[in-house]
Amino acid sequence: MSASAPALTLVVEREMPHPPEKIWRALTQGQLIQEWLMTNDFQPVVGHRFSFRATPVKNWSGVIECEVLVVEPHARLAYTWGALGPGSTVTWTLTPTEGGTHLRMEQTGFESESGANYKGASYGWKKFIGNLERVVEGLE
Amino acid sequence: MTLANPNHVFRALSDPTRRAIFEELTRHGEQTVHALTRYAGVSQPAVSKHLTVLKRAKLVRHRRDGRETHYRAQADALAPMVDWLDRYGAFWRERFDKLEGLLNRMEP
Numbered sequence: 628m629s630a631s632a633p634a635l636t637l638v639v640e641r642e643m644p645h646p647p648e649k650i651w652r653a654l655t656q657g658q659l660i661q662e663w664l665m666t667n668d669f670q671p672v673v674g675h676r677f678s679f680r681a682t683p684v685k686n687w688s689g690v691i692e693c694e695v696l697v698v699e700p701h702a703r704l705a706y707t708w709g710a711l712g713p714g715s716t717v718t719w720t721l722t723p724t725e726g727g728t729h730l731r732m733e734q735t736g737f738e739s740e741s742g743a744n745y746k747g748a749s750y751g752w753k754k755f756i757g758n759l760e761r762v763v764e765g766l767e
Numbered sequence: 768m769t770l771a772n773p774n775h776v777f778r779a780l781s782d783p784t785r786r787a788i789f790e791e792l793t794r795h796g797e798q799t800v801h802a803l804t805r806y807a808g809v810s811q812p813a814v815s816k817h818l819t820v821l822k823r824a825k826l827v828r829h830r831r832d833g834r835e836t837h838y839r840a841q842a843d844a845l846a847p848m849v850d851w852l853d854r855y856g857a858f859w860r861e862r863f864d865k866l867e868g869l870l871n872r873m874e875p
Binding site: 730 | 852858863875
């Protein structure tokens with residue numbers, strides 16, 4: 628799913644001087660997740676539905692509905708991220724390096740595993756965005 | 768980052784028919800509701816409804832000319848998507864900082 632929609636894929640990555648096992652704990656243990664991300668009822672179990680809860684603000688309940696998609700201990704973790712319109716997918720990849728771990732977070736918009744909203748689209752999203760960018764460039 | 772504003776553009780484009788109509792407008796320029804109805808292959812009221820949603824999301828704009836209404840794509844239609852990337856980018860970088868802080872405090 629990672630390479631299919633480059634225009635709406637956000638990647639944040641960083642070298643961290645900690646082993647993958649330790650980072651994995653911070654990414655998958657509810658108490659620890661809460662310390663750097665949000666209150667949650669996460670479980671590292673594929674298919675588990677959970678939510679992140681931030682402080683509600685105007686026009687937003689602060690709840691992000693999620694579902695675990697991938698659990699590969701110490702290597703890869705993915706969940707859907709149901710906030711702000713059709714869902715996106717958040718994928719964490721941990722790669723061991725000499726000094727620790729290369730941590731990569733990829734958030735891909737417009738892709739939803741449950742996908743009810745836009746299954747049946749007759750063309751790919753990537754193509755659509757590609758066309759759109761071309762046209763918008765032409766307009767400006 | 769403020770997560771307060773649900774992205775109308777995402778919603779508007781989550782429907783395949785709306786996406787098709789919008790893509791048609793970006794590809795072939797201004798068109799009448801009649802032409803779009805022929806293109807979309809759904810009823811004119813349905814097309815009008817879709818156009819209303821697209822208009823609300825500021826993806827298209829319209830002008831009246833006699834009895835016909837013409838629609839065209841907005842030039843800055845992609846801006847909200849860029850904004851989405853910017854805002855989530857800032858959000859995750861801040862969270863990465865917090866994660867690093869936590870890792871430094873954690874037992875090995």
